[in-house]
Amino acid sequence: MRRRMMMAVLMAMGLARAASAQDSIADLRVGGDPDRFVADVTDLIAGFGGPQGLTAAGIEDHIALGRAGARASALRRLLAMDLDGDGALDRAEMKVSQRAASAAMRGRMERQFIAADGDGDGRISPVEMAEVGRTAALRALGEAEAEALRALMSLDRNGDAALTRDEVAAAIIPPDKAT
Numbered sequence: 001m002r003r004r005m006m007m008a009v010l011m012a013m014g015l016a017r018a019a020s021a022q023d024s025i026a027d028l029r030v031g032g033d034p035d036r037f038v039a040d041v042t043d044l045i046a047g048f049g050g051p052q053g054l055t056a057a058g059i060e061d062h063i064a065l066g067r068a069g070a071r072a073s074a075l076r077r078l079l080a081m082d083l084d085g086d087g088a089l090d091r092a093e094m095k096v097s098q099r100a101a102s103a104a105m106r107g108r109m110e111r112q113f114i115a116a117d118g119d120g121d122g123r124i125s126p127v128e129m130a131e132v133g134r135t136a137a138l139r140a141l142g143e144a145e146a147e148a149l150r151a152l153m154s155l156d157r158n159g160d161a162a163l164t165r166d167e168v169a170a171a172i173i174p175p176d177k178a179t
Helices: 002-021 034-048 056-079 091-099 103-116 126-140 143-155 165-171
Strands: none
Touching: 034 056, 034 143, 034 165, 056 103, 056 126, 056 143, 091 103, 103 126, 143 165
16 A cells, blocks of 8 residues: 555656646646556545545645654664663663564664664663654655645646546546547
């Protein structure tokens, strides 16, 4: 699903560029697979839209939820090693977890620890943990991708501030039907 949403985001980025360069949404072309693009945006509309369709607020909810999931996942991995529950992780706690891990996982844990320990003091403070979460959130759904998702609202043909599947489908001209 993430791969399909990424495809939709990339196509939406192309749509946003095209929309700024052309007078009419009807002239837009989607490279790749227009049917898949419409399906992916339809999923987004169904998941984050209301009865009238997807609004800008729904898109923001999708962005926030995607980022929150990535942030939670990154923090879960660190907090699972926080043996004393103080909200921080030191090298001794990590070593206990490493002993129970596979060789590949031990290396990954070491790399993640070094990356998260911003000041190099051998301890990941709560502030550094929060930064790990923020970084993971933006890596999962960066600002360029968020802007591409927001650009989908430019396909709202009737101006009601809600995007429907029919509006998306109408805005897409398959490459074989374009002149």
